[in-house]
Amino acid sequence: MDELRFTVPGMTCGHCVQAVHDGIAALPGVADVAVDLESKVVVVRGTDLDPAAVDEAVDDAGFEVAR
Helix, strand or coil, rough: EEEEEEECCCCCCCHHHHHHHHHHCCCCEEEEEEECCCCCCEEEECCCCHHHHHHHHHCCCCCCCEC
């Protein structure tokens, strides 16, 4: 299983967390998404993960990935 770990500094509330989580969770190959509001860290686990697609899903949710 692959794992991507990155920061989304713009998240400030539970709604932000849900938007990021749901956008990423809908991507092909994603098995699990863990979003921590306090640390702003997002961990995505799955198979054949596409980092560009994950970045785009975060962008679509209204946020930016900081790598």
